[in-house]
Amino acid sequence: MPSTKPPKGTKDLLPTAARQRQAIVDVIERAYQAHGFEPLATPSIERLDALLGKYGDEGDQLIFRIMKRGANLARALGKDPINQGALADLGLRYDLTVPLARVAAEHQNELPKHFKRYQIQQVWRADRPAKGRFREFSQCDVDIVGCASLGADAEVLSAAATALRELGFKDAIFHTNHRDVLFGLIEAAGIDASLEGSTLVAVDKLDKIGWDGVTKELTERGLNDTQIAALRGMLETDGKQSNDAVLDRLERDLASSQRGAKGVAELRQLLALCAHSPAADYIHISPFLARGLSYYTGPIFEVKTPQLAGSIAAGGRYDRLVGMFLGRDVPAVGFSLGLERLEFVMDALGITPQVGPAVDVCVATFGDLGHATMLASKLRQAGLRVDLHAEDTRLGKQFKYAQQRGVSLVAFAGSNEAAEGNAVLKNLATGQQETLALDGLVEAIRAQLGQEQA
Amino acid sequence: MPSTKPPKGTKDLLPTAARQRQAIVDVIERAYQAHGFEPLATPSIERLDALLGKYGDEGDQLIFRIMKRGANLARALGKDPINQGALADLGLRYDLTVPLARVAAEHQNELPKHFKRYQIQQVWRADRPAKGRFREFSQCDVDIVGCASLGADAEVLSAAATALRELGFKDAIFHTNHRDVLFGLIEAAGIDASLEGSTLVAVDKLDKIGWDGVTKELTERGLNDTQIAALRGMLETDGKQSNDAVLDRLERDLASSQRGAKGVAELRQLLALCAHSPAADYIHISPFLARGLSYYTGPIFEVKTPQLAGSIAAGGRYDRLVGMFLGRDVPAVGFSLGLERLEFVMDALGITPQVGPAVDVCVATFGDLGHATMLASKLRQAGLRVDLHAEDTRLGKQFKYAQQRGVSLVAFAGSNEAAEGNAVLKNLATGQQETLALDGLVEAIRAQLGQEQA
Numbered sequence: 001m002p003s004t005k006p007p008k009g010t011k012d013l014l015p016t017a018a019r020q021r022q023a024i025v026d027v028i029e030r031a032y033q034a035h036g037f038e039p040l041a042t043p044s045i046e047r048l049d050a051l052l053g054k055y056g057d058e059g060d061q062l063i064f065r066i067m068k069r070g071a072n073l074a075r076a077l078g079k080d081p082i083n084q085g086a087l088a089d090l091g092l093r094y095d096l097t098v099p100l101a102r103v104a105a106e107h108q109n110e111l112p113k114h115f116k117r118y119q120i121q122q123v124w125r126a127d128r129p130a131k132g133r134f135r136e137f138s139q140c141d142v143d144i145v146g147c148a149s150l151g152a153d154a155e156v157l158s159a160a161a162t163a164l165r166e167l168g169f170k171d172a173i174f175h176t177n178h179r180d181v182l183f184g185l186i187e188a189a190g191i192d193a194s195l196e197g198s199t200l201v202a203v204d205k206l207d208k209i210g211w212d213g214v215t216k217e218l219t220e221r222g223l224n225d226t227q228i229a230a231l232r233g234m235l236e237t238d239g240k241q242s243n244d245a246v247l248d249r250l251e252r253d254l255a256s257s258q259r260g261a262k263g264v265a266e267l268r269q270l271l272a273l274c275a276h277s278p279a280a281d282y283i284h285i286s287p288f289l290a291r292g293l294s295y296y297t298g299p300i301f302e303v304k305t306p307q308l309a310g311s312i313a314a315g316g317r318y319d320r321l322v323g324m325f326l327g328r329d330v331p332a333v334g335f336s337l338g339l340e341r342l343e344f345v346m347d348a349l350g351i352t353p354q355v356g357p358a359v360d361v362c363v364a365t366f367g368d369l370g371h372a373t374m375l376a377s378k379l380r381q382a383g384l385r386v387d388l389h390a391e392d393t394r395l396g397k398q399f400k401y402a403q404q405r406g407v408s409l410v411a412f413a414g415s416n417e418a419a420e421g422n423a424v425l426k427n428l429a430t431g432q433q434e435t436l437a438l439d440g441l442v443e444a445i446r447a448q449l450g451q452e453q454a
Numbered sequence: 455m456p457s458t459k460p461p462k463g464t465k466d467l468l469p470t471a472a473r474q475r476q477a478i479v480d481v482i483e484r485a486y487q488a489h490g491f492e493p494l495a496t497p498s499i500e501r502l503d504a505l506l507g508k509y510g511d512e513g514d515q516l517i518f519r520i521m522k523r524g525a526n527l528a529r530a531l532g533k534d535p536i537n538q539g540a541l542a543d544l545g546l547r548y549d550l551t552v553p554l555a556r557v558a559a560e561h562q563n564e565l566p567k568h569f570k571r572y573q574i575q576q577v578w579r580a581d582r583p584a585k586g587r588f589r590e591f592s593q594c595d596v597d598i599v600g601c602a603s604l605g606a607d608a609e610v611l612s613a614a615a616t617a618l619r620e621l622g623f624k625d626a627i628f629h630t631n632h633r634d635v636l637f638g639l640i641e642a643a644g645i646d647a648s649l650e651g652s653t654l655v656a657v658d659k660l661d662k663i664g665w666d667g668v669t670k671e672l673t674e675r676g677l678n679d680t681q682i683a684a685l686r687g688m689l690e691t692d693g694k695q696s697n698d699a700v701l702d703r704l705e706r707d708l709a710s711s712q713r714g715a716k717g718v719a720e721l722r723q724l725l726a727l728c729a730h731s732p733a734a735d736y737i738h739i740s741p742f743l744a745r746g747l748s749y750y751t752g753p754i755f756e757v758k759t760p761q762l763a764g765s766i767a768a769g770g771r772y773d774r775l776v777g778m779f780l781g782r783d784v785p786a787v788g789f790s791l792g793l794e795r796l797e798f799v800m801d802a803l804g805i806t807p808q809v810g811p812a813v814d815v816c817v818a819t820f821g822d823l824g825h826a827t828m829l830a831s832k833l834r835q836a837g838l839r840v841d842l843h844a845e846d847t848r849l850g851k852q853f854k855y856a857q858q859r860g861v862s863l864v865a866f867a868g869s870n871e872a873a874e875g876n877a878v879l880k881n882l883a884t885g886q887q888e889t890l891a892l893d894g895l896v897e898a899i900r901a902q903l904g905q906e907q908a
Contacts, residue, residue: 106458
C-alpha cells in the first residue's frame with residue numbers, strides 16, 4: 001500500500017490550518033489592493049528554457065523537472081549517450097518573478113505603463129527541507145513593472161510593510177541595501193571586479209559565520225589581507241547606528257566609487273520616500289546584505305524576525321530580467337512574502353488568526369432522512385451554513401459529531417414535530433432545547449448565534 | 455530568447471480574468487460552506503505510487519512525472535536497460551479525490567466521522583488540449599468521507615447544484631446513473647461480466663457516435679447481435695420520459711438482476727432525497743452514462759450544458775478508494791466542478807461576473823514625489839485603494855494612465871497646494887476639479903465613488 005504521508009518537504013493543510021491560511025492571505029491581499037495592485041495568475045509549469053539561467057547555478061539545480069512524454073521521451077532515451085537535459089521539457093515554477101517577466105514581455109502592449117500586480121501562488125524548489133522551509137511553498141508577491149522611479153521601490157516596501165503590520169509583526173527588520181553599494185565596497189576595498197560575486201557570497205554569510213568565518217572564506221577566494229581589512233573596516237558596525245549614520249559613513253567610505261556613491265544616494269532617497277509609509281518603522285540599512293538571486297540590479301531587501309534564522313520576505317529591483325524575454329530592458333521592482341515562514345513565525349508569536357466554527361447549525365436525522373434533508377434545505381435557503389448528519393444514528397452520537405465540529409446548535413424533527421410543522425432546536429453548550437414552528441426556527445438560530453458571538 | 459507564451463495547454467490569467475475567476479470561486483465556496491463543508495489543501499505533487507493505478511491505464515499515461523534528482527537520477531540512468539518508470543518519483547496531482555483518500559487514511563483518527571471537505575485547487579493531465587480543456591486546470595471538489603447513507607450523495611448534489619444555480623446556470627443537466635444499474639444492464643442483456651468494462655466504454659459514447667457507432671464498437675468487442683439488441687432495447691429512449699418513467703422501465707427490465715434492481719432502488723431513493731434541494735431542477739436519470747474513472751462504486755453524475763461537448767462537472771460514490779490507502783474500505787461520495795469549463799460556458803452565455811475598477815483613486819506626482827507618497831499613504835490609512843503614479847511625468851499622461859486602469863478620480867498637489875495643506879481632486883469622467891483641504895479629501899472621494907456606483 002502506498003504511503004499516506006505527503007511527499008518530503010510538502011504538507012497537507014487540514015481544515016483549520018487551511019482556514020487560518022486563508023485569513024492570513026486575506027490580510028495580505030487587502031494590503032496589496034490598498035496599494036493599487038491587481039492579481040495575476042500564471043501556470044505552475046513553465047518551459048524549462050524560461051526558468052534556466054535566471055537563478056544562478058545553484059537555483060538551476062533546485063528546479064523540479066517534468067519528464068517529456070510519449071515519443072519525445074522515447075527519442076531522448078534512445079540517444080547514446082543520453083543527454084540528461086533532454087529528458088525534461090518543463091519545470092515547476094521556482095518563483096513568481098520570472099513568470100511575471102515572461103508575462104510582461106508577452107503582453108507589453110496591453111498592460112498599463114506601470115503594471116502593478118500581486119500574485120499569491122505556489123513555487124517549488126528541490127531544497128533540503130528545514131524549519132519553515134518546504135519544497136512546495138507559497139509566495140505572496142507584489143511587483144511594479146515599467147517604473148524606473150524609486151517611488152516604485154517605496155510602493156512595494158509600503159505594501160509589504162502594511163501586510164506585515166496588519167498581520168501583527170512588530171519586530172520585523174527590513175534589511176535594505178543596494179547592488180551599487182555592494183559594488184562600491186568591492187571597488188573601494190581595491191578588490192578586482194571579477195571577484196565581486198564570490199566576495200559578496202562570503203560577506204552575505206556575515207551574520208551566520210561571523211568575521212572569522214568570512215575572513216577565512218575570502219582568503220580562500222583569493223583576497224589579500226589588505227583588501228579584507230578594508231572591507232571589514234567599512235562594514236563593521238555595532239548595529240546600533242541610525243540609518244542616517246550608516247549612510248553618512250558609507251558616503252565617506254565609498255566617495256572614491258562612482259557607482260557606490262550613486263547607491264548610497266539612492267538609499268538615502270528611498271528612506272525619505274518611506275518616511276510616511278508603514279515601512280518607515282521597519283527599514284534598516286544593512287551594507288553587508290547581498291541577496292543570492294543574480295537578477296537584482298538596485299535596492300535589495302530581506303526581512304528577518306528574531307523567531308527564524310531565514311528571511312520571511314525579500315525583494316529588490318531587477319531592471320534586466322524582463323529584457324531576458326523581451327530583448328530590451330524594462331525596469332521592475334518587487335517584494336515577496338514567504339507564506340509558510342510567516343505562518344511559522346506567527347505561530348511562534350501566538351498571533352495566528354483564530355477562526356470560528358465553519359458551521360452555524362447541524363441538522364440531525366431523527367427517523368426520516370427525507371424530512372432532515374428538507375429541513376437542511378430550508379435553513380440553507382435562509383442563508384445559514386448548515387451541516388446535515390445524513391445517517392439516522394442515535395441522537396446522542398449525532399450531538400457528539402456536532403460538538404466535534406465545534407457546533408453548538410442542532411435542529412431535528414421527530415415524526416410528531418414533523419407532522420405539526422415544527423422542529424426541535426437544541427443548544428449543546430447550554431443544554432437548552434425548544435420546539436419551534438419552522439418559520440421561527442431561523443430567527444431562533446440567528447438569535448442564539450448572536451449570543452454566542454457576543 | 456525563450457518563448458513568452460505559457461506552456462501548451464496552460465494559460466496566464468491577466469488581472470481582469472483573475473478577478474473574474476475569484477468572483478466565481480467565491481460563489482462556489484459560499485455554496486459549499488452553506489452545506490457545512492470545510493477547506494482542505496494538499497500538495498500539488500504526490501508520490502507516483504499514490505497516483506498510479508487509480509485512474510485506469512489511460513489515466514496513468516496522462517500523469518505528468520517529475521524526474522528524480524541528483525544521485526537517484528544518476529543511479530536510474532546508470533541501469534542497462536534503463537527502466538523508464540524508475541526515472542521519476544513524483545507526479546503532479548491528477549485529481550483532488552485521490553489526495554483526499556490519502557489524507558482521510560492518514561488522519562482517520564483526527565477527522566470527524568463524516569469528513570465534509572471542499573478543495574479548490576489545480577490538477578494536471580498531459581491530455582490533448584481542446585475547447586475548455588487544459589493541461590493545467592482547476593477543480594472545485596466537494597466530498598463526504600465516512601458516510602454510507604444516500605443522504606451524503608444528496609448533500610454533494612445539493613452543494614454542486616447550489617453553486618451552479620448561484621452562478622446562473624439554468625439549463626445544466628445532471629445526468630445521473632448507478633454502477634449497479636450499469637452492471638444490471640450487462641447482466642440482463644446476457645453479456646459476460648468480463649465484458650462489462652469494454653461494453654460500458656462503448657455505451658458511454660452513445661451521445662457522441664449514436665447507436666450505429668456503438669453497435670459497430672460492441673460487435674468488435676465481441677458482443678453478438680442478440681446481446682446488442684437487448685442492450686439497445688433497454689437503453690433506447692426519446693429523451694422526453696420523466697425520471698420516474700425511466701426508473702419504472704429500468705425496474706422492469708432489470709428485475710432479473712439483483713444488483714441492477716438495487717441500483718434502480720437507490721436512484722429512486724436519491725431522487726426523493728433531492729426533492730427539496732436545488733438539485734431537483736437539474737437531475738436527469740441517464741441509464742447509459744458510464745463515467746470513465748474506475749473508482750466509482752454507486753451513483754455517478756455528469757453535468758452537461760448545451761454550450762460544451764464535454765462535461766462541466768462530475769461526481770459519484772467511490773466506497774473503495776480510501777481502502778487503497780488504508781486497507782479497509784471507507785464510504786465516500788463527491789462532486790467536482792471544472793473551473794475552466796464553467797468559465798468557458800459562462801463566457802458563451804454572457805454570465806461572467808463583471809468586476810469594477812481595482813482602484814478607488816490615483817495619486818499623481820506633480821513636482822514632488824515625496825509629497826505624493828505622503829498623500830497616497832494618507833488616503834490608504836483612510837481605507838481607500840490607492841494607486842500612486844510614482845513618476846513625475848506630464849499630468850496629462852498620468853491622467854491617461856489612470857483611465858487605462860479604469861479609475862476616474864485623481865488626486866495631486868502642486869507646490870502651492872502642498873504649501874497650504876491642500877490637494878486637487880479631479881474627476882476624469884466628469885472633468886470636474888476642486889481644491890480641498892487634506893481633511894476633506896477622503897470624504898469627497900467617498901462621495902464621488904458613491905455616485906459612480908449609484
